[in-house]
Amino acid sequence: MNEDSSRNTPEGAAFLDLSARHQDTCAAKSREQLQHLPQSAQRTYENLGTLLSLLDRMASCYWGCHGKEHVIEDLVGRAVGSSRAALRLIDFGHYDQALALARGIAEIGNLMWLFYIKPDELRDWIDLPEKDRRSRYSPFGVRKAIEAAGSIVPHDQTDYAWLCMIAVHPAPNVRPQAHNHHGIPTLGGVYQEDGQIECLTRLAWGLASVAGPAAKLALIERPRAEVIVEASIRVAEELPDSENENKVSQSSDDILKKSK
Numbered sequence: 001m002n003e004d005s006s007r008n009t010p011e012g013a014a015f016l017d018l019s020a021r022h023q024d025t026c027a028a029k030s031r032e033q034l035q036h037l038p039q040s041a042q043r044t045y046e047n048l049g050t051l052l053s054l055l056d057r058m059a060s061c062y063w064g065c066h067g068k069e070h071v072i073e074d075l076v077g078r079a080v081g082s083s084r085a086a087l088r089l090i091d092f093g094h095y096d097q098a099l100a101l102a103r104g105i106a107e108i109g110n111l112m113w114l115f116y117i118k119p120d121e122l123r124d125w126i127d128l129p130e131k132d133r134r135s136r137y138s139p140f141g142v143r144k145a146i147e148a149a150g151s152i153v154p155h156d157q158t159d160y161a162w163l164c165m166i167a168v169h170p171a172p173n174v175r176p177q178a179h180n181h182h183g184i185p186t187l188g189g190v191y192q193e194d195g196q197i198e199c200l201t202r203l204a205w206g207l208a209s210v211a212g213p214a215a216k217l218a219l220i221e222r223p224r225a226e227v228i229v230e231a232s233i234r235v236a237e238e239l240p241d242s243e244n245e246n247k248v249s250q251s252s253d254d255i256l257k258k259s260k
């Protein structure tokens with residue numbers, strides 16, 4: 001540590017304290033700004049909370065345990081945990097990191113959709129040896145299988161590649177946390193409305209895409225499944241981004257029709 005840096009910028013645990021204080025300040029601002037977001041983003045936040053509440057109960061056998069395999073519940077549980085963590089990261093201004101979690105949820109969403117349209121795939125996915133499962137059910141493999149079945153892909157190649165580029169894989173010319181009109185990079189802990197809306201939208205769409213088919217696949221009572229499907233459709237129909245909205249609405253309408 002040189003004299004200069006010790007005077008101007010804390011190091012060691014003091015730096016970590018400072019970092020946490022920046023995040024807390026950003027979180028307070030993020031909460032305050034919620035009421036100033038466009039109506040669709042405010043509704044998405046509210047709808048996301050309701051869907052998460054339902055999925056939290058589904059994943060934890062709140063309505064009773066069927067005592068059989070919990071594969072669907074466990075995938076939902078992973079999506080719930082990632083969503084809750086992502087919401088905190090959004091509050092903290094760590095938008096890229098929230099998007100990395102949204103990518104994982106999108107992957108579960110595509111997988112769940114494949115299980116829904118081709119139920120035999122679920123058994124194969126469970127029973128295959130790890131190496132074969134990884135290869136056959138890679139994100140690319142799952143997208144191809146959905147396309148081969150003639151269905152719309154909830155998270156298509158373009159969306160998935162964007163999430164990979166922004167949030168996961170190292171890429172040239174991608175500035176960190178640059179969710180603003182001027183492309184100015186930040187390192188987290190700085191509120192950005194564009195980042196907040198983008199992340200909420202991607203997260204909500206990801207979770208809705210998991211919830212609809214999961215509710216149909218899980219061994220839960222039909223009325224509860226219908227409540228979850230309807231909550232996922234509400235999320236989808238009120239998303240801020242119209243392109244996503246159309247895509248989810250088509251998928252969700254399909255689910256709803258088949259569920260009644």
Ligand SMILES: [Zn+2]
Binds near residue numbers: 061064066
């Ligand atoms: Zn159980």
